Amino acid sequence: MFHPAIGAWNVRGFNHPDKVLSCKRLIKSFKLDMLCLLETRIHSPALSDPFFESSHSLFQNEDNLHNFHLSSSGRIWIRWDSSKLNFTPIQVTPHMITGNVLIGNCSQFQLTIVYAANNASDRRDLWNTITLTAPPADVPWAILGDFNCCRFGSEKSAGSSLHHSNLVYLNNMIFANGLMDFHSVGSFYTWFNQQSVNPIYIKLDRTLVNEEWGKRFPSSFCYFQSPSCSDHSPIILHPGVSSQSNHRFIFKNFWTKHDNYWVLLLNAFSVPLNGNPISHFCNVLRKFKRDIKNQHWANSHSLNILLDDLQAKQMNILELIKVNPLDAFLGAALKHINLNISQATSMLSSWIVQRAKIKWLQHGEDDLKFLYAKIRSRVSSSKFVVNLFACNPSNSREEVIQSIIMYFQ
Known part of the structure; x- marks a missing residue:
């Protein structure tokens, strides 16, 4: 039983x-x-x-x-x-x-x-x-x-x-x-x-x-x-007895807590300008995206692994403290581990909150018609701008801007 x-x-x-x-x-x-x-x-x-x-x-x-x-x-x-x-x-x-x-x-x-x-x-x-x-x-x-x-x-x-x-x-x-x-x-x-x-x-x-x-x-x-x-x-x-999901590229706020993130960012944007500025900017972002995806810390699962590792170290230090509880070095090490656990937990919490907001926008509640109307309006506006360029490629920059202003009035 x-x-x-x-x-x-x-x-x-x-x-x-x-x-x-x-x-x-x-x-x-x-x-x-x-x-x-x-x-x-x-x-x-x-x-x-x-x-x-x-x-x-x-x-x-x-x-x-x-x-x-x-x-x-x-x-x-x-x-x-x-x-x-x-x-x-x-x-x-x-x-x-x-x-x-x-x-x-x-x-x-x-x-x-x-x-x-x-x-x-x-x-x-x-x-x-x-x-x-x-x-x-x-x-x-x-x-x-x-x-x-x-x-x-x-x-x-x-x-x-x-x-x-x-x-x-x-x-x-x-x-x-x-x-x-x-x-x-x-x-x-x-x-x-x-x-x-x-x-x-x-x-x-x-x-x-x-x-x-x-x-x-x-x-x-x-x-x-x-x-x-x-x-x-x-x-x-x-008691004594003993999911896989589809992923797409999403910027994770906790990346900014890693020093390596800023190194990759500086390296990506330090490439000399070559050709069209917009095209160059897009290429830089693509390279930056590839570089981030190749980093082990970019995956949120790494935070779970980090927390498990920190808690294992915490347990080992507590075992040593049980033998020698007055050792100042062990006390300082335990305090350092506790600070690292707090920081890692905060980073993981940040990602959970961010992901929750994304899912809320995707699914929402049944009575959020106003929010969905705003989202549909923004999507329609974006499509209009794209279609405006596609249908009138000969229009001047001033004519396109004037058309956009008239559309949103």
Whole structure:
């Protein structure tokens, strides 16, 4: 028996296009059926905006549930593919959403998503609430998210030392409900303070399961992915099982971020003028186009490869930091990798936005008759000018210009 692929990620803000793009990449990479976003920093009024809803959609057949009405900071937002699963809420609080997940005719399981408070007292209330929502022993149960504290002193490196009183309440809740840390791979520390001088690493994010989960889903495991554009590692609750399009030449805005682009541009336009200026200009553009198409960085797929490579390097550095967390060189290297990931994500986001505008102009909405009328008018105007030259090749330049002016009056 297998459960759907589920992710949980403290994205630290979901308004920026870079964060939306990173979430979509995560869904595509792990073929997620559900993604639980934490610390979205989105307020309830934004959800009533149709543009916001469409631009922040993650799944094709999306359904969602949030606790924004209980929190001003937009703490938890669960998104899932409604064509693959159904999520029925049991209890929603400011720091927790618990519900049942059902796939087709398969038996359901209970899922709890948490985003614990920074305050220890509020966290104790959350642990008590989790205990009250515990399912019967024969129901699989998984709890995942940002617990905002760790279980053991060994799960934190540098910073202020952890007092036993800060750890005992979480462990009591785990023991009382018969839970255990789910076996995992990937990053050990799931949070980094983004400082190279005084780095702090700690395991704030985790997955807990009951005994029945291991019986029902023996092949599943938990994967802590590299944090990418956030300071928290995404959690992938993996079930343990494991398009081609036509292209035409389109100028991509992110090319201008490459130094090689400007080298090619200068080389193309530094060719001495030969013959008719218009013909020479067209030849220069053709050569420039050929030169760009031969570059590996011209393909938007190269940005995905670059991001994958950067995230792999990020993961390697995090593994080294786990062994030697106080190494200043490793902290500086991690910060440098994080900056490169941010830049590459911004470039890819730029291309996604540009491509979206092109497709919008091609397909549009049914009620955009005014826009289409303008587009048809411009196309007709262009054809008129071409026909004017073709039908009257003997006309002087002044006569052609006068005819165009009269046409548009």
